[in-house]
Amino acid sequence: MTSPTTPRFDLVGLVVSDLAASLAFYRRLGLEFPEGAESAPHVEAELPGGLRLALDTEETIRSFRPGWQPPVGGGRIGLAFLCDGPAGVDATYEELVAAGYEGELKPFDAPWGMRYAVVQDPDGNGVDLFARADGV
Template identity: 80%
Template sequence: MTPPTPRSTPRFDLIGLVVSDMAASLAFYRLLGLEFAEGAESAPHVEAALPGGLRFALDTEDTIRSFHPGWQPPAGGGRVALAFLCGSPADVDTLYEAVLAAGHTAELKPFDAPWGMRYAVVHDPDGNAVDLFAHLNP
């Protein structure tokens, strides 16, 4: 038996993260340029619009458990990897230092990668890898 075919093609719409501390996560992603509603620190779910119509969402662990009571965060952290394009190689270094100055951790210091990018990796408050990069020769 052939499975039914959807009436329309699904469209990629949202990137979502489950966070342990909404206020800390909002501060981190605002530092990287994402815009969230003022006062969202106590919200159970927040979204930011991304270029191209995508959305970036943060949900608290309690929000997920409200409809999935047995949910547990993955062991070992590192739930997802995200990448932010910076305007220049110098901007990678500046943003990297700003992230560290704000108390966050890093995995890789900025370096000129062999694939033609200035590249660094920092961690959000839940341990997700966040790549910062810029093209060396735009």
């Protein structure tokens, strides 16, 4: 008789409206997806520590959950990217906004000791950019 094992956290999944737009956004943040992924229904990028980020099109989700609809209101998931110091937060924020992504929260020195900003991905998910304010 085998004993049950504890599940291991392995993947963060996002359902996206426009796969090509989402790939472009997350590639700007350094994630690597396979070439030609724009035409796939499901793609993954390996994250540090062995976790994975998966992007699925709305059509993919509806293929096995026919009545699925995107949640209303957003703000249900948060992804955070550690930048190379406070100047890195500012530069990454400016680069993404200049590329046409919506800045949700301009860079500021947060009371918890971080330089912090938020940019929205193509589906309106807030993506945090942060670094320790002292640059260490």
